[in-house]
Amino acid sequence: xxxxxxxxxxxxxxxxxxxxxxxxxxxxxxxxxxxxxxxxxxxxxxxxxxxxxxxxxxxxxxxxxxxxxxxxxxxxxxxxxxxxxxxxxxxxxxxxxxxxxxxxxxxxxxxxxxxxxxxxxxxxxxxxxxxxxxxxxxxxxxxxxxxxxxxxxxxxxxxxxxxxxxxxxxxxxxxxxxxxxxxxxxxxxxxxxxxxxxxxxxxxxxxxxxxxxxxxxxxxxxxxxxxxxxxxxxxxxxxxxxxxxxxxxxxxxxxxxxxxxxxxxxxxxxxxxxxxxxxxxxxxxxxxxxxxxxxxxxxxxxxxxxxxxxxxxxxxxxxxxxxxxxxxxxxxxxxxxxxxxxxxxxxxxxxxxxxxxxxxxxxxxxxxxxxxxxxxxxxxxxx
Amino acid sequence: xxxxxxxxxxxxxxxxxxxxxxxxxxxxxxxxxxxxxxxxxxxxxxxxxxxxxxxxxxxxxxxxxxxxxxxxxxxxxxxxxxxxxxxxxxxxxxxxxxxxxxxxxxxxxxxxxxxxxxxxxxxxxxxxxxxxxxxxxxxxxxxxxxxxxxxxxxxxxxxxxxxxxxxxxxxxxxxxxxxxxxxxxxxxxxxxxxxxxxxxxxxxxxxxxxxxxxxxxxxxxxxxxxxxxxxxxxxxxxxxxxxxxxxxxxxx
Numbered sequence: 326x327x328x329x330x331x332x333x334x335x336x337x338x339x340x341x342x343x344x345x346x347x348x349x350x351x352x353x354x355x356x357x358x359x360x361x362x363x364x365x366x367x368x369x370x371x372x373x374x375x376x377x378x379x380x381x382x383x384x385x386x387x388x389x390x391x392x393x394x395x396x397x398x399x400x401x402x403x404x405x406x407x408x409x410x411x412x413x414x415x416x417x418x419x420x421x422x423x424x425x426x427x428x429x430x431x432x433x434x435x436x437x438x439x440x441x442x443x444x445x446x447x448x449x450x451x452x453x454x455x456x457x458x459x460x461x462x463x464x465x466x467x468x469x470x471x472x473x474x475x476x477x478x479x480x481x482x483x484x485x486x487x488x489x490x491x492x493x494x495x496x497x498x499x500x501x502x503x504x505x506x507x508x509x510x511x512x513x514x515x516x517x518x519x520x521x522x523x524x525x526x527x528x529x530x531x532x533x534x535x536x537x538x539x540x541x542x543x544x545x546x547x548x549x550x551x552x553x554x555x556x557x558x559x560x561x562x563x564x565x566x567x568x569x570x571x572x573x574x575x576x577x578x579x580x581x582x583x584x585x586x587x588x589x590x591x592x593x594x595x596x597x598x599x600x601x602x603x604x605x606x607x608x609x610x611x612x613x614x615x616x617x618x619x620x621x622x623x624x625x626x627x628x629x630x631x632x633x634x635x636x637x638x639x640x641x642x643x644x645x646x647x648x649x650x651x652x653x654x655x656x657x658x659x660x661x662x663x664x665x666x667x668x669x670x671x672x673x674x675x676x677x678x679x680x681x682x683x684x685x686x687x688x689x690x691x692x693x694x695x696x697x698x699x700x701x702x703x704x705x706x707x708x
Numbered sequence: 709x710x711x712x713x714x715x716x717x718x719x720x721x722x723x724x725x726x727x728x729x730x731x732x733x734x735x736x737x738x739x740x741x742x743x744x745x746x747x748x749x750x751x752x753x754x755x756x757x758x759x760x761x762x763x764x765x766x767x768x769x770x771x772x773x774x775x776x777x778x779x780x781x782x783x784x785x786x787x788x789x790x791x792x793x794x795x796x797x798x799x800x801x802x803x804x805x806x807x808x809x810x811x812x813x814x815x816x817x818x819x820x821x822x823x824x825x826x827x828x829x830x831x832x833x834x835x836x837x838x839x840x841x842x843x844x845x846x847x848x849x850x851x852x853x854x855x856x857x858x859x860x861x862x863x864x865x866x867x868x869x870x871x872x873x874x875x876x877x878x879x880x881x882x883x884x885x886x887x888x889x890x891x892x893x894x895x896x897x898x899x900x901x902x903x904x905x906x907x908x909x910x911x912x913x914x915x916x917x918x919x920x921x922x923x924x925x926x927x928x929x930x931x932x933x934x935x936x937x938x939x940x941x942x943x944x945x946x947x948x949x950x951x952x953x954x955x956x957x958x959x960x
Binding site: 330331334337338341342609610613614615616617618619620621622623700701702705 | 819
């Protein structure tokens, strides 16, 4: 450990060489900005998978291309409700403006009023009067905060997406990306607004299980019950659908880990290079310090502390910028109507900062050893 | 026992297949409070001897006692601690840290001692006043003349009140007037504060300020003499006020 009284010396060495320090900090900041973005994408994808509620099943039309092309008669709800193990059936109509993977997908989720109040409202933070405002108009929607921020929507606005023109009755918040990036509409309105022969049809049923752990049995029973109908079904857990739908996206997310490692390697290289050059430039000054009584270990600690501070400053700037940009941009990767909101977590940012500090220390080790091992008499002869 | 006691002191270096012996079986005693100048041609071993006595190099053979300590047998870290406590080093090229102000350069050796910020400030202020640069405390080395830089370097060397001051050609890079001013200052430190000074120089005028002049050649002591009026050099300026009474810094 370095004694506190030496810290101002390290800080002065950094701030009084602003070009060198600025370039190193800027380089680290850019690398850590990218690392922050990549790690936020990864953690958001993982969180989306973990957030899928295992006590629910989703019933789609068999072989559907996308949730919005799934077409199931609303009357299936009563038949599914009679299947042992199904505690509640919620018919839902989904409308999306883009069924492929995208960063600006608007998803309307049409639900019955009572289902919204019983099943969805408890997972949302609602402003007082928001539900009443939603009930008061047939074209009203409650917009998730991420979607509202991205599309700059406020209460009272009208907006159009996926061929649906809706009125914003309220902005709702949820910690679950699934609810934060959608617009809740009235089921009949969405059935009517999406045109065609949509009346009496929904795109999916959400089925709450009576007992946890019975998902596979109940899913098989639902599909068996409706197999001989005109619209056969495929029932799975939300996580299974998400995994299948987001498989391509997840492969890309997994690949971005390499970018993350690359960013950390860049930090190691940048700080190590800055320190190695600095130590080489300061051979004589280090020799002077040693002549004054600074021993090799203290000198090494000063060099390591310099690396740590450069790295920490860059890491702080880069990660804070990533945090700000991602929050401001409200990015959400959506695929087949499923949302993965790219939001940096506090734990992720702290972890990233810890990594930066550790890399700063590691980058300083070799230059520090070089500085500490040099013979004073030889170093004093360096011009 | 003398403050500095060298017996059969030898230093050799390997340079490829060659073995160079800049210092060979040298015997030397320097008493506390002496002002000694080392002279000799280039390569005669002056700086090697200075570095050995200052504890920044180790002898190959022989013994070297400085302030009662056999410095040659100390480990690197113990020698560093010993240097911090006993030696003030003045370089020919001043060797101030360019990113630090005069004040901060002088404070550097004090950071090695368990002193409060206020104690450090008191000692640095005293050293700055002693070298006549109190008004330049916040100047960076690039904003100072060569003579002023060397004064800051002297303040840095004396701020811990070391047992021994060593100076490697302290006037070698200065014009005559600045050199005279620096030697006046070193002489005052010797006369008024009783500092033991060991100085390497090529210049007989500079050596004339010393109590005793030693001549080295090819690593051996070849002559010694006492200059006329040692430590009371020709043309010494006596304009500065006595400083002994102000030596309130005390040992660190």
